[in-house]
Amino acid sequence: MNIAILIGRFPPHDVGGAERQADRLAAALAARGHAVTVLTRRWSGRAPREERDGFTVIRTPIALAGPPRSVLDAAATLTALRSIRPRPDVVLAFQTWVSGAIAGLADLALGLPAVVWVRGE
Numbered sequence: 001m002n003i004a005i006l007i008g009r010f011p012p013h014d015v016g017g018a019e020r021q022a023d024r025l026a027a028a029l030a031a032r033g034h035a036v037t038v039l040t041r042r043w044s045g046r047a048p049r050e051e052r053d054g055f056t057v058i059r060t061p062i063a064l065a066g067p068p069r070s071v072l073d074a075a076a077t078l079t080a081l082r083s084i085r086p087r088p089d090v091v092l093a094f095q096t097w098v099s100g101a102i103a104g105l106a107d108l109a110l111g112l113p114a115v116v117w118v119r120g121e
Contacts, residue, residue, distance in 0.1 A: 002035040004081055004088040004112070006099035008073075010040035010057060018119060022094045023053075030054030037088070039080050041073070058084075070098045077102045081110060088112055 007022045009015055030036045042048055042059030050057040060076035091114040093103035103114035
């Protein structure tokens with residue numbers, strides 16, 4: 001399968017449990033032979049694109065704050081999703097906002113099935 005994973009932050013940037021889980025899942029899925037692309041924000045000092053542990057990381061631009069940032073995130077991430085070849089079979093979002101909202105938009109606008117994974121206690 002071709003799998004896209006959406007998450008706002010991604011190692012080696014400041015991370016917590018969801019980010020570590022996304023990193024490990026991407027590597028595990030790639031090791032099983034799946035094509036995996038992680039889409040995340042491009043924090044200062046990070047390359048826009050990186051290959052590691054058998055998967056690709058695409059970092060989208062960050063600008064503004066609050067709701068305008070969410071709109072920019074959605075536009076940049078949907079554009080990045082459109083550029084993945086072959087087209088993703090599924091989009092996995094690791095957070096409800098804004099990644100989950102973008103996954104829902106990808107389902108509606110691009111016809112990409114989406115899963116929003118909410119973890120917690």
